[in-house]
């Protein structure tokens with residue numbers, strides 16, 4: 001039998017604590033947020049970036065620009081970047097010489113992050129790029145590692161992680177589905 005089971009791996013409180021910790025880690029690693037820009041990978045990476053920017057404002061009293069990058073995946077594994085936009089004011093993000101902190105909900109093969117980095121570098125020369133993810137589930141196919149991780153979740157390839165955020169899913173929860181076919 002090939003039944004699918006699922007259970008919660010991070011609840012609402014866990015997500016809140018993880019994002020607060022990541023906000024503190026960003027402040028510590030960068031000695032503040034001067035010259036930093038947060039860029040969320042569409043869709044849920046954007047909400048994570050916005051929430052961390054709010055925490056940083058609460059903790060440090062400093063606003064931080066937040067942008068979004070839209071990447072479309074194709075079945076043959078090519079990825080296409082559609083845009084990089086400022087989510088607060090609209091218009092283009094400044095990339096040149098900025099410290100960019102990329103946000104995504106799940107890190108798996110690393111191909112989405114690689115596409116995002118390629119697109120950013122096409123637009124300008126960032127001073128550096130860092131990576132924040134809510135869940136690192138392993139199985140990297142590229143030499144990419146996150147600087148900030150909400151939770152490391154060892155998985156098998158037949159499992160799947162689903163991140164739900166109130167902004168679009170009506171609740172905050174991360175679940176693992178087992179027995180799901182790829």
Ligand SMILES: O=P(O)(O)OC[C@H]1O[C@H](OP(=O)(O)OP(=O)(O)O)[C@H](O)[C@@H]1O
Pocket residue numbers: 041042043044073104105106107108109110111112113
């Ligand atoms: O490291 P990778 O192998 O690239 O996988 C990670 C990506 O996969 C998921 O996006 P997905 O393409 O499932 O789109 P969605 O988040 O909009 O559902 C997730 O949100 C990451 O962006």
Ligand SMILES: O=c1cc[nH]c(=O)[nH]1
Pocket residue numbers: 106108137159160161162163
């Ligand atoms: O399990 C996975 C793998 C890639 N992206 C997801 O959102 N979940």
